[in-house]
Amino acid sequence: MNRNQRNVWITIAFAMIMSFFILFPSTTQAASTQIMLDNQPVEGAGDVMITNQTTMVPIRVISEKLGYKVKWKQSDQLITISNTAATIKLTVGQSKADATSGDVVLEQAPFMKSNTTYVPLRFVGTQMGLKVKWDNTSKTVFLEKVSAGPDTNNGSIPDPNNTTIEGISYSDNRLMISSSGQVKPVDSVLTNPNRIVIDFPSTAFGKGFLQGTELKQGEIGTIPVTGSADVKQIRYSVFSSQPAQVRIVIDLNQSKTYKLYQQNDLTFVDLNTSATTKPVGSNGKKVVIIDPGHGDTDSGGIGATGVLEKNVVLNVGNKVAALLKKEPKIDLIMTRTDDTFIPLDSRVKIAEDANADVFLSIHGNAAPNKDASGTETFYADTKRSKLLSDIIQKHVLAATGFKDRNSKQANYLVIRKTTMPAALLEIGFLTNKTEEAIMVQDEFQNKVAEAIVAGLKEYLNIK
Numbered sequence: 001m002n003r004n005q006r007n008v009w010i011t012i013a014f015a016m017i018m019s020f021f022i023l024f025p026s027t028t029q030a031a032s033t034q035i036m037l038d039n040q041p042v043e044g045a046g047d048v049m050i051t052n053q054t055t056m057v058p059i060r061v062i063s064e065k066l067g068y069k070v071k072w073k074q075s076d077q078l079i080t081i082s083n084t085a086a087t088i089k090l091t092v093g094q095s096k097a098d099a100t101s102g103d104v105v106l107e108q109a110p111f112m113k114s115n116t117t118y119v120p121l122r123f124v125g126t127q128m129g130l131k132v133k134w135d136n137t138s139k140t141v142f143l144e145k146v147s148a149g150p151d152t153n154n155g156s157i158p159d160p161n162n163t164t165i166e167g168i169s170y171s172d173n174r175l176m177i178s179s180s181g182q183v184k185p186v187d188s189v190l191t192n193p194n195r196i197v198i199d200f201p202s203t204a205f206g207k208g209f210l211q212g213t214e215l216k217q218g219e220i221g222t223i224p225v226t227g228s229a230d231v232k233q234i235r236y237s238v239f240s241s242q243p244a245q246v247r248i249v250i251d252l253n254q255s256k257t258y259k260l261y262q263q264n265d266l267t268f269v270d271l272n273t274s275a276t277t278k279p280v281g282s283n284g285k286k287v288v289i290i291d292p293g294h295g296d297t298d299s300g301g302i303g304a305t306g307v308l309e310k311n312v313v314l315n316v317g318n319k320v321a322a323l324l325k326k327e328p329k330i331d332l333i334m335t336r337t338d339d340t341f342i343p344l345d346s347r348v349k350i351a352e353d354a355n356a357d358v359f360l361s362i363h364g365n366a367a368p369n370k371d372a373s374g375t376e377t378f379y380a381d382t383k384r385s386k387l388l389s390d391i392i393q394k395h396v397l398a399a400t401g402f403k404d405r406n407s408k409q410a411n412y413l414v415i416r417k418t419t420m421p422a423a424l425l426e427i428g429f430l431t432n433k434t435e436e437a438i439m440v441q442d443e444f445q446n447k448v449a450e451a452i453v454a455g456l457k458e459y460l461n462i463k
């Protein structure tokens, strides 16, 4: 490098050192603080800091874990965070922030440390409409998504008279659409190409389902379908916003008869149309709900080399689905079969609406301690679910060969709020480099899926 370049470098280095002293307060310390969102640990939230008694989180937690839109303007050190309801602006090193209600003075200004921008969690959370509670004993921040009610209505929330679509999945030759209330679908068959069209009048997509993104009129979301001779893919779109109408299309490979029926707030388009086909659960079959965790902007835990939990658990879930499809005594419903997000309460509602016999949520673990390892399964209620959890743990542990972290009690929302036997499986730790490398393998995922099916069959006493 020549002399001019060197001068530039010295200037940059000096500026960096100065900004370190200015922007990075001396009271900052790493904290063993936990963040819970709707009673689920925010996995991989990582380096939370307590500065001037304020919980500071890396900006990626705001975007990846909480799902808000984050813009970073380097020249002004300006951070803009937004969702459909609010937009706030913070500046690195400045305690004054631009909130929805006007200027607000922060207890702790955003700062940078090791190339990471930290923002105050409570301020961001409350501004974006979350309920924020701090439990000092357990050093836990509890965030709760306040359900859309009159107090959070701000004009951008859809007409409360509209029912919302909360989940769409395709498994067991059957499309399942879950909604917040009663819907009156209108179905029709079109040819060239062959497709089944289902319209939902006075219906919109739920905010949770769309995860902060917007589906405008004319835009189409697709759900890929693999391993089906009949179905190519599922498409969904806002057919009309005024008045609200949702359209869901099943693209067929060949013309196909189907049955449309409803059970509580679930709508099924069933392509299993033999003479003996009856609505889910009314045929003596056991109804099993498989719930691959996370999805869409909620990536779940992030692995040692960046593998996302939402993808691993979806793969395993779909492998379980392929196996259960062959089980004549089981009716399977998946909460999701693609990279969409289903709100936690909607996952519970699907299971309840389906009168499920068993609920199993599939996850991959993450921990700040990179050496943490092993397989574990959780139940919320001993009487209702311990046996299921024990059996799943036994089978999956044998398949993973990981350390036995046991079947144990925990209060995760999806296993606490469901009323049927329910368990939450953590296959292994994605934050552990060795386990991450194993968990992405197709063969390993097949083995785990087989173990899950064996466990379910043992529990349900199906030979």
Ligand SMILES: [Zn+2]
Pocket: 043, 293, 294, 300, 301, 309, 363, 364
């Ligand atoms: Zn998870």
